[in-house]
Amino acid sequence: MRLGAPATRTRIVCGTALSFPSAHAATSFAGAVSYSRLGLPAIPLYALATALSASRLYLGVHFPSDTLAGALLGTALGRRFARTVHDSAHELDSAREPQ
Numbered sequence: 001m002r003l004g005a006p007a008t009r010t011r012i013v014c015g016t017a018l019s020f021p022s023a024h025a026a027t028s029f030a031g032a033v034s035y036s037r038l039g040l041p042a043i044p045l046y047a048l049a050t051a052l053s054a055s056r057l058y059l060g061v062h063f064p065s066d067t068l069a070g071a072l073l074g075t076a077l078g079r080r081f082a083r084t085v086h087d088s089a090h091e092l093d094s095a096r097e098p099q
Contacts, residue, residue, distance in 0.1 A: 022062045025053040025070030026077070033078025037086075049074075 028049035036042035053071055056062040062070075 020063075020066050020069060021073050022053065022056050022066045022070030024056055025049070025062075025067045026074035028052045029071045029074030030078035030081065031074075033075055034082050037078075037082035 029046075032042070032045035032049040036045050049071070053067045056067055057064060
């Protein structure tokens with residue numbers, strides 16, 4: 001079920017009619033999570049991800065539920081990616097230690 005509907009027509013032309021979830025929201029939040037886990041300041045990263053997601057609503061190419069689902073998906077994938085990278089680095093460090 002989609003929550004809300006854009007009040008106007010889209011302001012840009014999209015390549016496809018697919019909209020759920022928003023790939024822009026998903027990738028921007030995945031990037032924000034990943035880069036913040038690497039030590040970059042989290043507030044500007046999440047602010048940028050939120051602004052990019054809001055722009056999709058403003059342009060009328062996504063419903064609010066599309067961007068929310070994309071943000072949640074991106075956050076989950078970003079956390080999983082960061083955990084995988086951390087675990088892999090830890091395994092490499094353990095393997096390099098002299099026995």
